Amino acid sequence: MALNFRKKIKIIPGVHLNLSKGGVSVSAGVKGASLTFRKDGTYVNAGLPGTGIYYRQKLNSPSNTSQNALVSKSQRARRGQQQITQADLSRLTFWQSDELSGLTSSGFEGLQRLILAAHEQRSTLKVAFQRIKNDWHTSERKLQSNFNFLYKLIGRNRKKEINSDIEKQKASLQQIQEQLKNSRVRIEVNFDNDWFEAYLNLVRAFTTMVKTSNIWDILAREEQIYFAGYDSGENVLRKIVKVGHGAQDDILCVYGSKELQALYLENANGGDFYFYPNFIIIRKTPQDFAVVKYSDVRISAQILPFVETRYEVPDGAKMIKNVWLYSNKDGSPDRRYKKNVVFPCLSYGLLDIQSDSGISERYLFTNADAALNFAQVFQAYQSFIPTGD
Numbered sequence: 001m002a003l004n005f006r007k008k009i010k011i012i013p014g015v016h017l018n019l020s021k022g023g024v025s026v027s028a029g030v031k032g033a034s035l036t037f038r039k040d041g042t043y044v045n046a047g048l049p050g051t052g053i054y055y056r057q058k059l060n061s062p063s064n065t066s067q068n069a070l071v072s073k074s075q076r077a078r079r080g081q082q083q084i085t086q087a088d089l090s091r092l093t094f095w096q097s098d099e100l101s102g103l104t105s106s107g108f109e110g111l112q113r114l115i116l117a118a119h120e121q122r123s124t125l126k127v128a129f130q131r132i133k134n135d136w137h138t139s140e141r142k143l144q145s146n147f148n149f150l151y152k153l154i155g156r157n158r159k160k161e162i163n164s165d166i167e168k169q170k171a172s173l174q175q176i177q178e179q180l181k182n183s184r185v186r187i188e189v190n191f192d193n194d195w196f197e198a199y200l201n202l203v204r205a206f207t208t209m210v211k212t213s214n215i216w217d218i219l220a221r222e223e224q225i226y227f228a229g230y231d232s233g234e235n236v237l238r239k240i241v242k243v244g245h246g247a248q249d250d251i252l253c254v255y256g257s258k259e260l261q262a263l264y265l266e267n268a269n270g271g272d273f274y275f276y277p278n279f280i281i282i283r284k285t286p287q288d289f290a291v292v293k294y295s296d297v298r299i300s301a302q303i304l305p306f307v308e309t310r311y312e313v314p315d316g317a318k319m320i321k322n323v324w325l326y327s328n329k330d331g332s333p334d335r336r337y338k339k340n341v342v343f344p345c346l347s348y349g350l351l352d353i354q355s356d357s358g359i360s361e362r363y364l365f366t367n368a369d370a371a372l373n374f375a376q377v378f379q380a381y382q383s384f385i386p387t388g389d
Contacts (some may be wrong), residue, residue: 198380255277291323303349
């Protein structure tokens with residue numbers, strides 16, 4: 001018996017997944033393909049359902065290579081819409097990662113291709129689902145019009161035909177929904193006790209950090225420092241971002257029978273961060289993303305005294321002191337200015353995410369202690385991640 005496949009996806013040298021629109025299970029991690037992560041490494045499993053043919057291969061992970069940097073355009077802050085002129089650009093330092101196409105860690109290209117193939121399959125299924133759904137609605141309208149007297153005269157037998165079409169369309173929709181449910185890349189994580197405890201610590205530290213009042217993505221910083229040597233809302237371009245726990249449409253990460261949500265950190269000028277138990281996905285669009293191993297990423301944090309000029313003092317932020325717009329060397333207000341203004345100098349947390357391959361992002365947190373703690377917990381967690389060597 002011949003088997004016809006329309007696409008062949010290479011996972012790692014010597015391992016391929018055969019794809020077809022009728023065989024979404026193989027391409028998307030259902031009963032024919034899956035990834036298993038264990039303490040001793042990462043494995044890809046591939047097989048043909050019902051045939052007994054099965055393949056298992058360990059993924060290697062050699063060191064990553066560096067990429068060239070890109071310079072971004074100027075951005076606007078969320079509040080006040082800080083305007084930067086062309087003359088200001090020479091004084092700005094931008095923080096933006098390189099193109100995502102060059103950030104994937106060596107050894108994780110197979111996972112990247114598998115996720116991309118799953119997205120393509122799911123997109124095809126979604127188009128088919130919408131088309132059949134439209135046909136179903138059209139059939140329903142035709143059935144309702146059957147009450148029209150003229151329609152009864154010219155189409156007495158059409159009611160049975162339309163009902164038959166509706167039943168077939170409903171059945172097709174149910175099948176596609178089931179295929180969509182099963183067409184995600186399934187990531188199975190096999191924790192040992194120490195690794196699982198370290199992962200829980202990471203989740204708790206992240207959850208505490210993101211409960212802070214405000215979180216900004218720092219887009220750029222002007223070299224000129226205002227307010228007696230402190231950074232402020234006048235020389236730092238920033239934008240409030242979303243953070244939390246979330247999942248991606250084409251990935252299912254599980255531990256036993258429990259689904260694990262990724263730790264999500266929005267990026268205002270690039271790909272968003274999704275922290276899974278044993279790799280990080282940086283994703284800008286469904287097709288434009290990178291898969292990065294933990295050992296390639298450096299996260300550090302520090303306390304940043306920051307003069308808040310654009311927002312009310314956030315809840316939970318620690319006050320350092322008040323700073324005058326015009327001040328003397330000793331910090332006291334300069335009496336020569338009648339309309340002098342005082343601003344709060346707060347203790348913010350600066351989180352720095354870097355890699356040799358080109359990741360370069362900075363975030364500002366109102367809860368400095370939580371940011372410092374997350375960086376420490378992240379660094380400790382890296383030692384528990386399977387290397388896959």
